[in-house]
Amino acid sequence: KAGVTQTPRYLIKTRGQQVTLSCSPISGHRSVSWYQQTPGQGLQFLFEYFSETQRNKGNFPGRFSGRQFSNSRSEMNVSTLELGDSALYLCASSNPGGTYEQYFGPGTRLTVT
Amino acid sequence: QKEVEQNSGPLSVPEGAIASLNCTYSDRVSQSFFWYRQYSGKSPELIMSIYSNGDKEDGRFTAQLNKASQYVSLLIRDSQPSDSATYLCAVKGGNKLVFGAGTILRVKS
Numbered sequence: 001k002a003g004v005t006q007t008p009r010y011l012i013k014t015r016g017q018q019v020t021l022s023c024s025p026i027s028g029h030r031s032v033s034w035y036q037q038t039p040g041q042g043l044q045f046l047f048e049y050f051s052e053t054q055r056n057k058g059n060f061p062g063r064f065s066g067r068q069f070s071n072s073r074s075e076m077n078v079s080t081l082e083l084g085d086s087a088l089y090l091c092a093s094s095n096p097g098g099t100y101e102q103y104f105g106p107g108t109r110l111t112v113t
Numbered sequence: 114q115k116e117v118e119q120n121s122g123p124l125s126v127p128e129g130a131i132a133s134l135n136c137t138y139s140d141r142v143s144q145s146f147f148w149y150r151q152y153s154g155k156s157p158e159l160i161m162s163i164y165s166n167g168d169k170e171d172g173r174f175t176a177q178l179n180k181a182s183q184y185v186s187l188l189i190r191d192s193q194p195s196d197s198a199t200y201l202c203a204v205k206g207g208n209k210l211v212f213g214a215g216t217i218l219r220v221k222s
Contacts, residue, residue, distance in 0.1 A: 033209065043157070043201065043212040056208040090156055092210075099164070100145050100205050104156040 002027065004093050004105035012111045018079040021108045025072050025093030031055075032074040033102060034066060037088040046089075049074050078110075086112045116140060117204050119213035128222045132189040136202030136213055139183065145205035146178055148187045151215065152198045161187060192220045 005024045013019050025032050034046040045058035049068035066076040072093075078085055088109050092102035118137050126132045134148075145164055149157035163169045163176040163185065175188040185204075189196055199215040 035212075042214045045209045045211070048208055050208075058209070088156075099162060100210075101147065101159055101162055102203075102210055103159060104149075107156045 004091060004103055006089075006091055006105040006108050008108060009106060010109045010111075012113060013081050014113055015081055015083060017081050018077065019081060019110060020075055020077045021089055021091075021110075023074045023076075023091035023093075023105055025074070025091075026103060029093035029095050029103075030072050031094045032068060032072065033092045033094070034074070034076050035090045035092065036060070037090060037107075038086075043090070046076065081112045083112050086110060115213075116206065116211045117202055117213040119200075119202050119216045121214055121216060123217040123219050125219045125221060126192050128192060128194060128220055130192050130220075132192045132196065132218055132220070134187040134189075134200050134202075134216050134218065136185045136187075137183055138185070138202075138204045138211075140204065140206050140211075141180075141183065143204045143206055146176070146185045147203040147205075147210065148174075148176060148185075149201040149203060149212075150196075150198045151201060157201055189218075192218075194220050194222045196220050 031050045033048040036044045048056045052068045068074045088107045090107045092104045094102045148161040151157045161176040163178045169176045173190045177186045201215045202213040203210040
């Protein structure tokens with residue numbers, strides 16, 4: 001089975017811009033979770049989508065949003081970028097109802113200048 | 114108190130030794146526990162999951178769970194330099210995983 005894919009892998013944006021990141025889960029997985037990873041804060045949960053619905057949301061400002069499509073692919077959007085948004089953004093897919101094991105994609109490295 | 118706590122390390126062990134990584138969690142109702150390995154510049158990779166008290170072995174890895182003490186550990190036998198990485202403990206809480214900050218493991222050859 002192909003793993004989780006994320007695009008783009010690297011991104012450089014300017015403060016104030018917006019960005020959209022994409023995630024394709026493992027075939028058959030219907031749940032996609034997004035995380036932000038920084039050296040200072042570690043892995044922080046952003047949100048989870050299942051069947052096109054946001055099931056859970058972490059403690060991030062409204063500038064961070066996401067959505068999921070009928071094919072389970074997911075996107076996250078960050079508007080009005082700030083320098084502190086520079087991070088590795090990871091998505092993970094899982095098949096809920098089972099073991100809840102999550103499998104991570106390679107991540108998108110976002111740098112805000 | 115953080116929800117999931119790990120010693121940040123680094124934990125240094127000689128090649129061939131047993132590496133012992135520990136994790137405590139605060140939510141008593143948690144039922145699912147995971148260990149991930151993350152190499153520098155890479156994404157986390159799931160290496161072990163455990164759901165019931167006791168030990169679970171997979172190759173050189175053994176996960177141990179004690180729900181009464183709210184404690185999860187990972188033992189790596191016959192440690193190899195390739196095991197050098199950050200090990201993340203994760204606990205399922207609601208519909209999300211809560212991660213510890215990770216323990217850096219260094220295996221010296």
